Amino acid sequence: MKSFKLTKEEATMLAQKYATPLEVISLEHIEENYNLLCKHIPRLKVFYAIKANSAKCILEKLIKLGSNFDVASAGEIRLLSKMGVSGEKMIYANPVKTIEGLIEASKVGIKRFTFDSENEIDKIKKYVPDAEVLARVKIKQSDAIVNLNIKFGADETKILDLLNYAKANGLKANGICFHVGSQVLSTKSYERAFSLARGLIDRLKASGIDIKYMDIGGGLPVACLDKDVDAEKIMKNINDCLVDFEDVEVWAEPGRYICGNAVNVITSIIGKQMRDEKQWYYIDDGIYGSFSGILFDHWDYDIISLKDEDNTYEKATIAGPSCDSLDIVKKEMYCPKLDEGDLLIALNAGAYSKVSATTFNGFSLPKTVALE
Numbered sequence: 001m002k003s004f005k006l007t008k009e010e011a012t013m014l015a016q017k018y019a020t021p022l023e024v025i026s027l028e029h030i031e032e033n034y035n036l037l038c039k040h041i042p043r044l045k046v047f048y049a050i051k052a053n054s055a056k057c058i059l060e061k062l063i064k065l066g067s068n069f070d071v072a073s074a075g076e077i078r079l080l081s082k083m084g085v086s087g088e089k090m091i092y093a094n095p096v097k098t099i100e101g102l103i104e105a106s107k108v109g110i111k112r113f114t115f116d117s118e119n120e121i122d123k124i125k126k127y128v129p130d131a132e133v134l135a136r137v138k139i140k141q142s143d144a145i146v147n148l149n150i151k152f153g154a155d156e157t158k159i160l161d162l163l164n165y166a167k168a169n170g171l172k173a174n175g176i177c178f179h180v181g182s183q184v185l186s187t188k189s190y191e192r193a194f195s196l197a198r199g200l201i202d203r204l205k206a207s208g209i210d211i212k213y214m215d216i217g218g219g220l221p222v223a224c225l226d227k228d229v230d231a232e233k234i235m236k237n238i239n240d241c242l243v244d245f246e247d248v249e250v251w252a253e254p255g256r257y258i259c260g261n262a263v264n265v266i267t268s269i270i271g272k273q274m275r276d277e278k279q280w281y282y283i284d285d286g287i288y289g290s291f292s293g294i295l296f297d298h299w300d301y302d303i304i305s306l307k308d309e310d311n312t313y314e315k316a317t318i319a320g321p322s323c324d325s326l327d328i329v330k331k332e333m334y335c336p337k338l339d340e341g342d343l344l345i346a347l348n349a350g351a352y353s354k355v356s357a358t359t360f361n362g363f364s365l366p367k368t369v370a371l372e
């Protein structure tokens, strides 16, 4: 599973045709990632978490492949609905939903929701009285890079009460879900979550709550071999663990795994300067743009120069175009001497990058094109 990497010729051609900064998506990689997940965990029902990258061409590709979708807001529901995705293929997996989102969900026929409080049940039943609801369990220990359990998830001791409350209110209380955190580094977090889930499902069943669905959330790492995490191995291990769950349907909500390695961002050098005897290069995309993942996603982008290798490699700092000193993309990068107009490309820039970019300081968002 190799990360998408533009050739020098492709990057130069695309930069000339569309100008930089430019987000280039490899739909082949999206398809490969999706198919590998289905291959390694054949019984999995996949709901792509569209917040990771909602580029239209990615959604179109996944629709074609038969994916389902994880949505978290009225806007995400409308986006998919306009593209012809029915509510049956969506799960509203934000434990705290807006009224606007619930109205939109009821309009397009979404029936599946996650929740972690009784208050949320009162809201859901008003708009979707026949909803199927999955209680989100808090995962306390995880080796994931991004923690998603500070804000959401109920203690496992509360889950029975929550599902009983949903049942008493006429909803189909038939699932549990969790999210081990984003970009896990090993299978450990999943293994712990599975052992918690197995005990929980057994206790719930013994108390009259028949669990049909276990949603194992997102968390799978970006599929790039050079990041020391092996997504394929993790998927295989997860599949082995699932033999203990023959009694439930298993769903997942992968985000970054599907899109992370499928995108390159092409940027140009717009200025250079020696500061305290160190080389600085300024580029036309930064932390307020595609590289927003540095701030929001703890992400370290792999940035490479397209200049032919020579013997003049030196340490340089790469900074974005805004007037803010926070806007530094790479503190130290080895690169040849660069000039204005030279191109840099960032690999593995597909997840939580352009989606959280801003137009701060008047800089436009990068354009997006699909390669194939």
Ligand SMILES: *Cc1c(COP(=O)(O)O)cnc(C)c1O
Pocket (backbone or CB within 6 Å): 049, 051, 052, 070, 093, 094, 148, 179, 181, 182, 183, 217, 218, 219, 220, 253, 254, 255, 256, 257
């Ligand atoms: C963000 C999120 C995901 C996707 O997480 P990844 O780690 O990118 O796979 C899935 N489910 C929920 C509920 C999320 O909030």
